[in-house]
Amino acid sequence: xxxxxxxxxxxxxxxxxxxxxxxxxxxxxxxxxxxxxxxxxxxxxxxxxxxxxxxxxxxxxxxxxxxxxxxxxxxxxxxxxxxxxxxxxxxxxxxxxxxxxxxxxxxxxxxx
Amino acid sequence: xxxxxxxxxxxxxxxxxxxxxxxxxxxxxxxxxxxxxxxxxxxxxxxxxxxxxxxxxxxxxxxxxxxxxxxxxxxxxxxxxxxxxxxxxxxxxxxxxxxxxxxxxxxxxxxxxx
Numbered sequence: 001x002x003x004x005x006x007x008x009x010x011x012x013x014x015x016x017x018x019x020x021x022x023x024x025x026x027x028x029x030x031x032x033x034x035x036x037x038x039x040x041x042x043x044x045x046x047x048x049x050x051x052x053x054x055x056x057x058x059x060x061x062x063x064x065x066x067x068x069x070x071x072x073x074x075x076x077x078x079x080x081x082x083x084x085x086x087x088x089x090x091x092x093x094x095x096x097x098x099x100x101x102x103x104x105x106x107x108x109x110x111x112x
Numbered sequence: 113x114x115x116x117x118x119x120x121x122x123x124x125x126x127x128x129x130x131x132x133x134x135x136x137x138x139x140x141x142x143x144x145x146x147x148x149x150x151x152x153x154x155x156x157x158x159x160x161x162x163x164x165x166x167x168x169x170x171x172x173x174x175x176x177x178x179x180x181x182x183x184x185x186x187x188x189x190x191x192x193x194x195x196x197x198x199x200x201x202x203x204x205x206x207x208x209x210x211x212x213x214x215x216x217x218x219x220x221x222x223x224x225x226x
Contacts, residue, residue: 004154032212043116043202043217044155089154093212099170100215102154 003027004092006103013110019077021106023090026071032093034100035064035075037086044089048075080110114138116218118203124224125193133188133221135203141216143209144186145170146178148199149220155202161186162209193225 005024013019023033031052036044050057050064050073057064063076077084090103119134137144142163147155157170161180175197177189186205190197201221206213 006154009152034214036217041219043204043219045217046214049214091154099157099160100155102156104152104154 001026002103003030003094004090004101004103006088006090006106008106009104010107010109013080013108015082015110015112016079019075019080019084019108019110021075021077021088021090021108023073023075023103024071025073025092027092028068028071030092030094030101033064033066033073034091035062036089036091036102038089038105039086047088077108080108082110082112084108085110116203116205116216118201118218118221120221121219122222124226125190126226127194129193130189130191131193132190133201133203133223134185135187135218136185137203137205137216138184139205139216140183141205141207142183143206143213144180145204145206145215146176146186146188147202147204148172148197149202150199158188158201160209190223193223195225197223198225199223 034049035047037047038044066073087105087107089105091100094101116137145160146158159178161167164183179187203218204215206215
């Protein structure tokens with residue numbers, strides 16, 4: 001059973017608007033979460049992370065919010081740019097050190 | 113700075129053939145990983161090496177073997193390829209064995225088993 005779920009396979013947003021990508025998890029023991037971005041024919045690249053002791057982490061246009069009680073996190077991109085078009089993976093610390101559990105990904109398309 | 117490199121980029125095998133996927137990193141990282149990504153799926157950990165000289169199974173190790181040749185290199189071997197192993201394989205590395213460390217990924221090897 002999936003422990004990290006990204007229920008939206010795709011998302012389309014207009015350039016300049018906000019993109020919100022969602023991620024749910026089932027294991028309350030997860031204490032660290034990461035977002036990776038992947039372009040076609042390339043490997044994933046780290047984007048932003050958040051520890052369970054925080055509820056928000058911001059890095060430029062990217063903000064991740066964590067709601068532990070709902071076991072939910074979201075990635076906000078403001079403003080969205082065409083270069084942000086990629087697949088975004090949510091990942092959680094699987095408990096064994098270094099073992100990341102990935103969601104299936106959400107494909108973001110930012111239209112000019 | 114090359115980061116994480118993988119060879120080959122593409123490979124087609126027949127069922128039962130064997131092959132080795134190569135991975136090397138030049139960031140002096142201690143830990144290395146092999147993942148597979150199937151269509152519409154997230155990345156799943158096959159094997160990892162927390163440090164030079166050690167290897168351990170991940171979530172989906174069956175049908176694979178690994179070798180941590182030295183600190184830089186971590187290879188993945190398919191002894192007898194099966195169609196179910198058709199996938200994109202990613203190698204990654206990180207400073208140490210902790211999720212708190214960002215993992216750096218290679219560009220992937222796209223493997224098709226007929």
